[in-house]
Amino acid sequence: MPLEQRQVHNVAEAKAWDVLQSVQDPEIPALTLVDLNVIRHVKANDQGVEVEMTPTFMGCPALDRMKEDIRIRLQEAGFKNVRVNVNLTVPWSTDMLIESSKEKLQKFGIAPPPVLQESLPATLLLPVQCPFCNSTETRLESEFGSTLCKQLYYCDSCRQSFERFKPL
Ligand SMILES: [Zn+2]
Known part of the structure; x- marks a missing residue:
C-alpha cells in the first residue's frame, strides 16, 4: 500500500501510525515496519486499536517478535486493547519496500x-x-x-x- 493511500480517520489512528513508524524490524533495525510496508490497516478509537499486518517471509521467525513489539509500543503510547492481526492472504514482496528504505539499507x-x-x-x-x-x-x-x-x-x-x- 503506497503511503498516500493510507487511510487515517482520526487522531488516534494518526498517533498509532506515528508509533508504528518507529518500530524497527527485529532483523534489520535500519528499517521500521512502515518502511517494510508490512502494516496493512490501522483502526483506532478511544476504546482501542487494531493493527493488521502481513508477514514478510512466510514463516519468518521475526513475525512473533514484530507482533509483540507493536503491542508493547502501542501500549506504551497509551493505547488500550491492542490487537495485532496477521493477514496471510496478502502476499508481501520486496517490491513493496517503500522507496526511502533502499537508501536506508545501503547506509546500513x-x-x-x-x-x-x-x-x-x-x-x-x-x-x-x-x-x-x-x-x-x-x-x-x-x-x-x-x-x-x-x-x-x-x-x-x-x-x-x-x-x-x-x-x-
Ligand atoms: Zn566493495
Missing part, C-alpha cells in the same frame, strides 16, 4: 533488493552492487546471511563481505 551496509515486478527474471541476473564501494565486482557467497531474508555476498573490489536483502 546492506545491498537493497532489485525491483522484480517488470523484468523478472532479468533483474535477478544483474550484478549486485556493493553497498560500501558501489563496485559490481561481487559474488554470492551464501544463500543465507545472518537471517533467512538476507544473502551473503563478497566484494572483490573492496574485499568485504556484505549482505543483500533477498529479492522476493
